[in-house]
Amino acid sequence: MGEIYEVRDGRGETAAMKVLSSNLQGRADLVGRMVDEAQALRLIDHPNVVRWRDAGVLDGGRPYVVTELLRGRTLRAHLRLCGPASPPRARRWIVALLLALDAVHQTELVHCDVKLDNVFLCIDGSIKLLDLGAAEQASDHRAATSLPPIGTPRYMAPEQLAGGGVDARTDIFAAGLMLAELLCGDRPQSAGPDSDGRPPPDPLCPHFAEQAPDLLAVISRATATEPDARYPSALAMARKVLNPPRRAVRPATGWRTADERLFVSDQ
Secondary structure (H helix, E strand, O other): OEEEEEEEOOOOOEEEEEEEOHHHOOOHHHHHHHHHHHHHHHHOOOOOEOOEEEEEEOOOOOEEEEEOOOOEEEHHHHHHHHOOOOHHHHHHHHHHHHHHHHHHHOOOEEOOOOOHHHEEEEOOOOEEEOOOOOOEEOOOOOOOOOOOOOOOHHHOOHHHHOOOOOOHHHHHHHHHHHHHHHHHOOOOHHHOOOOOOOOOOOOOOHHHHOOOOHHHHHHHHHOOOOHHHOOOOHHHHHHHHHOOOOOOOOOOOOOHHHHHHHHHOOO
8 A cells, every 4th residue: 555665864874665655645544554554663663673764744645654774575575486495494584573573562562464475584684574554452352343354364363354353363373374384385274265265285295394393283373263272472482483492583682571581481
């Protein structure tokens, strides 16, 4: 719903500017979504979440968000170009994503659109979570509305797809699908048919069934139909992905407590 531009600020530094498409500026719901995204990004300061720089409204009434400019490609593009990831690399990327999701969840928000297209692999190897335009407040019940849930149906947990309340476990469901995609190149068996009706591939593909069988259990629990059967938090899932825990991901200064919780707490 947005147009992306490379811009320079008053100090001559480059940044990325997302502006609501001109043909959508009459959509009050989408205008509100972009404003909410800017507010959400401003609340979160984490090395694995794209950094907020500025936000505002253009003279024509279109809202915009300015963030750091990233160099690299999305994990979707990387998967299409390079094929399935090795288990060690998939573990590293998913743990980075889960740390980013933990930062989002700490603000009582749920990303609601976790997918390969919204996770960026930078040229320095770091991982950045993008696009909080679909983020919702964590709640047991969704506010009454005639609008369908915002997000990508093929990644939606059952409760999100049904228009119900969402919480951290909703994002965990999508992270489980992402992990299977990284390892197999597509979706896990438990996810059901794809949006175009194609049957999903067998997750027991040789690529990781032999090299990392423990990840089968991680994917199975993360994508459980019932939220209570999934991991209770992004950090709890991250510890299982690491198996055995290793300090392969180092959050920036100020997030050391989250790093410690990754290894010592289930909360």
